[in-house]
Amino acid sequence: MGAWGFVSLAYGIVCGTLVVYWMFLKRRYRQAEAEVDRLRSSEIIGSDDKI
Amino acid sequence: MTQSKKRKGILGGLALVAVAIGLYWSLAVAPPDAYQGEVQRIMYLHLPSILTAYLSYFLVFIGSGMYLWKREKRDDLLAHAAAELGVLFTALTIIEGSIWGKPTWGVWWTWDARLTLTAILLLIYAGYLMLRSLIDDENRAASAAAILGIIGFLDIPLIHMSVYWWRTLHQPPSILRPDKVPWENVHPAMLTALTISFVGFLLLYFYLLSLRYRVGEMRQEIKALRLERGA
Amino acid sequence: MALLKQTYLLLCKDLLLELRRRDSLLTMFFFGTLLLFVFHFSFDLAPDKIAEMAPALLWLAFLFTGTLGLAQLFQAERENHCLDALLLSPLDRGALFLAKTSFNLILMLLVELVVMPLFWILFNLSAWNLLPQLFLVTLLGTIGFCVLGTIMSALTLRARARELLLPLVLFPLMIPVILATIRCMESVLRHGEFGEAVSWLKLLVGFDVIFITVGVLIFDWVLES
Numbered sequence: 001m002g003a004w005g006f007v008s009l010a011y012g013i014v015c016g017t018l019v020v021y022w023m024f025l026k027r028r029y030r031q032a033e034a035e036v037d038r039l040r041s042s043e044i045i046g047s048d049d050k051i
Numbered sequence: 052m053t054q055s056k057k058r059k060g061i062l063g064g065l066a067l068v069a070v071a072i073g074l075y076w077s078l079a080v081a082p083p084d085a086y087q088g089e090v091q092r093i094m095y096l097h098l099p100s101i102l103t104a105y106l107s108y109f110l111v112f113i114g115s116g117m118y119l120w121k122r123e124k125r126d127d128l129l130a131h132a133a134a135e136l137g138v139l140f141t142a143l144t145i146i147e148g149s150i151w152g153k154p155t156w157g158v159w160w161t162w163d164a165r166l167t168l169t170a171i172l173l174l175i176y177a178g179y180l181m182l183r184s185l186i187d188d189e190n191r192a193a194s195a196a197a198i199l200g201i202i203g204f205l206d207i208p209l210i211h212m213s214v215y216w217w218r219t220l221h222q223p224p225s226i227l228r229p230d231k232v233p234w235e236n237v238h239p240a241m242l243t244a245l246t247i248s249f250v251g252f253l254l255l256y257f258y259l260l261s262l263r264y265r266v267g268e269m270r271q272e273i274k275a276l277r278l279e280r281g282a
Numbered sequence: 283m284a285l286l287k288q289t290y291l292l293l294c295k296d297l298l299l300e301l302r303r304r305d306s307l308l309t310m311f312f313f314g315t316l317l318l319f320v321f322h323f324s325f326d327l328a329p330d331k332i333a334e335m336a337p338a339l340l341w342l343a344f345l346f347t348g349t350l351g352l353a354q355l356f357q358a359e360r361e362n363h364c365l366d367a368l369l370l371s372p373l374d375r376g377a378l379f380l381a382k383t384s385f386n387l388i389l390m391l392l393v394e395l396v397v398m399p400l401f402w403i404l405f406n407l408s409a410w411n412l413l414p415q416l417f418l419v420t421l422l423g424t425i426g427f428c429v430l431g432t433i434m435s436a437l438t439l440r441a442r443a444r445e446l447l448l449p450l451v452l453f454p455l456m457i458p459v460i461l462a463t464i465r466c467m468e469s470v471l472r473h474g475e476f477g478e479a480v481s482w483l484k485l486l487v488g489f490d491v492i493f494i495t496v497g498v499l500i501f502d503w504v505l506e507s
Contacts, residue, residue, distance in 0.1 A: 003089035003154060010093045010150040011078070014100075014143055018255070021139060025262050032269035039276035119503050171454050178451040185441040191506075195437045198504050199451060202433065205496065206455045209489055213458040216481065217465065 059265075063258045069251035073244070081244040093151040095244050099252035100144040101169065106256070107137030108176065108204060115200030118193060124271060127193040130200055132263040134179050136256065141173045164218040171210055175203045189274075285377050285498075292373070292381030297388070299358060306354045307389055310347050314397040317343040318404055332405050337416075337467035340401055341460060344424065347397075348390050349449050352431040355386055356439055365439075365505075375505055376498035379432060383497065387428040394420055415470050422486040423463035429493045430455055436504045462486045 001009075077095035084091035114130030117123070148166050149159050160166065179199050186192035300306060321339050325332070332339075359365040368378065398417065402410065434452045438444050462482040469479030476483060 001154075006090050006150055006154050007078070007092050010096060010147050011074070013146055013150070014096050017139075017143060022259065022262075025259065025266065028266050029262055029269075032266050032273065035273050036269050036276070039273060039280055042280060171457060174454040175451075178447075178454065181447060182438070182441065182451055185438075185443055185447055187442070188440065191440055194503055194506055195441075198433070198437055198500060201500070202430070202493075202496065203455065205492065206458070209458040209485070209492075210455075213461040213482075213485060216485075217461050 055265075059258065059261050062254065062261065066251065066254035066258045069247065069254050071251075073248040073251040076240070076244040076247050081240045082238055084241075087155060090151060090154045093147055095248040097144060097147040097151060098245065099249040100140050100147060102249065103252050103256045104137050104140040104144055104169075104172065106253075107133045107140060108172070108207070110260075111137060111176070111179070111200045112204035115197035115204075118197045119201070124193075125268075127197065128264055128267040128271070130197065131183065132260055132267055134176050134183075134196075134200070135263060136260055138173060138176050138180060140256070141169060141176065145169050145173065162218075164215045167218070168211060168214050171214070172207070175206075179203065285374050285380070288373055288377035289380040289384070292378060293384050296358070296381065296385040300385075300389070306351055307392060309354075310351050310389060310393045311396060313350055314343050314347040314393050315400060317346060318397065318401055322404065329406055333407055333409075333471065334468075336401070336405065336407060336471065337464045340398065340420075340467070341423070341464055343397065343401075344390065344394060344420070345427070345453075345456070345460070347393060348386070348424070348427050348431065349452070351386050351389050352435045352448060352452075353445055355382055355432060355435045360439070369505060375501040378505070379497045379501035380494075382436075383428045383432045383494075386432060387424060390424050390428065391421065394424065409471060409474075412470055412474065415476070416467055419463050419466040419470070419483070419486070422483070422490060423459050425490045426459040426486060426493065427456060429490065429497055433493075433497055433501070433504055436501070458485060458489055462489070 073095070077092055081092070081095070083089045110133035111130045114126045114128075114133060117126035118130060145166065148169065152161060152166070153159050179196055182199055183192050183196045186195055318339075321343070325335065325339070327335070356365065359368060369375075394417075398413065398420070401407070402413070431452055434448055434455075438448050438451070441447050462485045466476065466479045466482045466486070469477055469482075
């Protein structure tokens with residue numbers, strides 16, 4: 001593997017890993033956001049049953 | 052879109068621009084090194100990576116300390132997010148160092164001081180993340196992790212000293228020592244490449260940190276809402 | 283000083299319990315000896331090579347034996363909510379830390395006092411006159427191990443997979459101690475005296491002092507978790 005081969009390997013792995021991590025992070029972000037919105041707008045269960 | 056989301060977007064955009072310019076400068080503008088050749092370009096990744104990792108661990112330390120002192124959830128969220136990113140950037144540092152080492156020293160791995168130290172850092176903070184995930188009670192997990200975050204950080208200088216002593220006493224000096232860069236002879240374009248790369252990494256780091264922090268914050272809110280709603 | 287008095291009381295309690303049942307002590311002792319046998323079968327080396335590897339093998343044996351002891355450290359308190367009772371009492375948490383550390387230290391020292399000469403005999407080593415110096419190094423290293431180990435043992439008290447997690451978080455932090463003790467012992471065995479290894483000794487002492495202080499100050503928060 002020539003010098004540029006190693007350089008591309010390094011840069012490739014770094015960029016690839018960061019992009020993949022970012023994608024997973026964005027997915028966690030979206031899922032959490034959706035869940036928060038869902039919970040905020042849902043009815044409070046059992047709130048009408050006041051003793 | 053909310054204000055903070057917009058700000059994150061701008062930060063991300065800036066990071067992308069800086070990284071792109073950094074890539075261009077590192078790969079196209081900066082000349083190859085006199086001794087190491089093109090392979091030296093990996094240093095434009097390696098040095099910013101390890102510095103970012105150190106910054107991360109410092110943030111873990113601060114967050115842990117503040118959490119133990121004031122018990123504010125946001126400090127714990129910061130520590131956790133910083134630890135995760137720290138592990139990511141440390142792993143990248145090791146991979147970059149290894150790839151640089153193959154053409155330079157002929158081996159994928161060697162137990163020289165810097166690689167060894169970086170590997171130890173990875174182990175410590177991976178342990179931090181494991182500790183968090185294995186304790187079920189959230190407040191306990193936060194407290195335990197905070198203690199580990201502080202002790203780990205305090206131990207780092209001691210680990211640093213011991214590994215360096217060990218390696219300098221036993222290892223014969225190598226011809227190519229990356230820490231012995233003759234700064235007077237460094238081409239200005241190389242310095243520029245390094246600086247831009249570093250800025251790009253920093254911006255990217257803070258962008259990812261803000262996202263990860265927010266995820267943690269939202270998870271907190273989800274827990275609270277679930278309790279409230281009885282869902 | 284109240285701190286020392288409380289430490290002494292707590293320590294006596296643990297020692298008394300241990301004297302009656304001798305669970306931990308015997309297990310640690312047998313495990314340490316067992317490891318020596320395992321090493322003998324694993325490393326089929328010439329006698330002089332063994333002498334070179336002796337410090338490392340010895341320390342590995344102590345590390346693993348000590349980890350056993352650490353896993354047991356708060357066992358008595360876990361049963362019957364004794365830990366809660368201790369926390370409710372007006373005891374200085376620092377005293378509890380010092381007591382637990384000293385307890386584990388005493389156990390380990392007892393085991394080491396037997397295992398070291400045993401190692402010398404089983405592996406046909408000479409240099410019996412150097413044992414006191416070697417023991418000093420072992421003492422300092424064991425102190426470091428017990429100090430950090432007690433903190434980590436308390437931290438992981440309520441974690442799942444505790445037996446695996448404890449060494450996982452402890453060992454990377456122990457690296458200065460491991461390096462320092464083994465290098466010191468090697469130097470003593472090679473030159474008959476400490477020589478340049480004195481800097482390693484200073485590192486060990488520094489490590490012990492720093493983390494004993496940190497432990498006493500921080501143990502309040504450790505136990506809350």
